[in-house]
Amino acid sequence: MRLKNNIKLEYKFILGVSLMLGLLALQSCQGQKVKAEVATPTEEKKPNIIFFFTDDQSYDSHKSYGNNVVNTPNIDGLAENGVLFQRHYNTTAICMASRANVMTGLYEYKTGCNFDHGSLGTKQWSTSYPVLLRDAGYKVGFAGKFGFSVSDTNGGWKKEGEVAKKDFDFWAGSPHQTSYKTIENKSMAQYAEEYPHSTRAYGAATIDFINESIESNAPFCMSVYFKAPHRPVEPDPMFDDIYKDAVFDKLPNYGREAGKHLAEQSRMGRQYPRFEEWGYDKEETYQEALRKYHQLIYGVDYSIGMVLEELKRLKIDDNTIIVFSSDNGYFNGSHGLGSKVLPYEEGARTPLIIVDPRNDKIKIGVKTASLSGNVDITATILDFAGVEIPAHYDGKSLRPVLENSKTQVRESLPIVQVWGPKATHCLTVMDDQYKYVYWYYEDEKQGIKPTEELFDIVNDPFELENIAHKDSYKPQLEKLRKLYDNQLNHWQNEGVKYNGYAEYTSTFKRKLTK
CATH class of the missing domain: 3.30.1120 (Arylsulfatase, C-terminal domain)
Incomplete structure (x- = not known):
């Protein structure tokens, strides 16, 4: 009986000690758990990113830049809900080189890519923003004019994008200059019946990619590289009445007289004869050229509106960053010039609008005079996505400018x-x-x-x-x-x-x- 009682006492003692140690251990674990929860921040949801990129669009081609003749409600809406960069330039003012610049964040002399020179190397492409975003878990899509080939042997001419498309989850791109006729772009043929003009078709393709990305529950980045308003002059007939009776003002530097003080070298390329060849020299043909040009841009505005409406329908517009810009400007008669290429304002300066609906520190509807370049778009996109910006990039993130419009992120360009x-x-x-x-x-x-x-x-x-x-x-x-x-x-x-x-x-x- 005594032995039995002793065993009971020992058992109670051991049980009591065990319970006490267990309680202390539990409290200790709970304390550690609380500390761990405090120390580990909640992972921020990755934003979606859509980059709208036009071809040959002058900086003054919509209302938000002061042109009151044009009708661009969706682009102006972006400016009202974001930040408009008034001094944005392409570090090369011609489509092939500019598109290589903006894909890689590098100046032309580091891409080695332009007409007359050669393709973009695979090394430079390997750190392009689509490749880096995909490596970081993004779904990446592309639609439109790719504009340059990726090759270490300067191959791939008129097959632009054929090598790069494997690095995209969604591909609706076309080689060379592409076509305004949707049916003539192989990757876009499925949209041809409902959207015969490619500008609207790119909007439809973007909507399809967005929905595919949502189903996969992954953040996405869509690059929409429009052909418009690049020549040939083939605007969407759906919008023939938009500028039927419009009369466009000429800029203060319009005409041959306003170009006489410029360097003789500026008149030795194709930009000089195109002033007359493209009808900028006569009032009637000037007005017709501007009407068709802006009608092409209106098609872009409409396509952007299609996408914005879908973002709202899906209720993801509050987590989707929008970037809008162009690959080079357009003279439209300024200084007695046509086309682009030259470094004067109308040739190299383009619109840039960035909308970040997630950041309540941004004062929307603001215009900034902070200097920026096309290579900065690349760095900014990566920064938004939380991806480290490669050290060899020439581009700088513009996010600080969004929060303070007086911030200067670069001394020169x-x-x-x-x-x-x-x-x-x-x-x-x-x-x-x-x-x-x-x-x-x-x-x-x-x-x-x-x-x-x-x-x-x-x-x-x-x-x-x-x-x-x-x-x-x-x-x-x-x-x-x-x-x-x-x-x-x-x-x-x-x-x-x-x-x-x-x-x-x-x-x-x-x-x-x-």
Whole structure:
């Protein structure tokens, strides 16, 4: 009996100790759990991203940039709900190079890609934003004009996108210049019956990709690279009445007289004869050209509206970032020029609007004068997605500008022009107020000498006066010359050594010092 009682007492003692130790352990674990929950932040939901990118769209082609003749309700709505960049430029103002720039975040002399030069290398493509986003778990889609080939042997001409499309989850892209006729774009044929014009068809394709992505429960990034308003002039007949009786104003720098003060080299490419060839020289044909041009842009606006409406229907508009821009500008008669390519405002400057509905720190409907370039779009997209921006990128994230419109993320920006006749080749550099252009080309027989231009973009936005030779602007000229030299050194140190780019580090060295 005594032994039995002792066993009971020992059992109770052991049980009591065990319960006490268990309780202490439980409290300790609970304390650790609370600490762990406090230390580990809730993972932020990844935003969806849609990048609308037009072709040949001038910066003044919608109301939000001050053009009261045009009808662009959806683009203007983006500006009202986001931030509009007033000084946004393409670091190369021609489609092939610009599209390679914006895909990779690199200046042209680091992509090695442009007409007359060659394809984008696989190394550069491997750190493009679609590839990096897909590696980070995004569903990535593409629709429209891809615009450049990816090849280490400079192959793939007129098959642009054939190599790259394997890196997309959704592909509705087409090679070369694509077609406004949806049926002629192989990847878009399924949309041809309902949307015969490709501009609206790209909106429909984007909607399909969005719904596919939602079903997979993954964040998505869709790149919609419109052909519009690039030539040929084939606007959607559905919108023939939009600008039927519209009368467009001419910019203050319209016409041949407003281009006489510019460097002789600026008139030695195709931009000069196209002023007359495309009808900008006569009032009747000028108005017709502008009506058709803006009708093409209206089609883009309509397509964007299709997508925005679907985002609202799906109730994901509050987590979808919108970026809107263009691959280069368009002269439309300014300075007596047509087309693009040259580094003057109408040729290189384009619209940029960014909408981030998630950030309540952003004051919407704001316009910023902060300098930005097409390569910055790339870095900004990666930043939005929480993906590390590669160290070799030339682009800088514009997110700080969204929260404070006075923020300057860069001191300067280049514009590279090495396409077409050598006489038109030049290197340009800008800061927050001035633009400096150095034209290297000389021809003694024609009396053409190397020339430099300096424009005060803040006080002379239409570049009506070259102030490079004015004594009162000597300090500004010297500052921009130094920025130019720094840019050329960067080209020499980091530029590719193939496709003819190395020679420009000598060609573009300044000969003028006074």
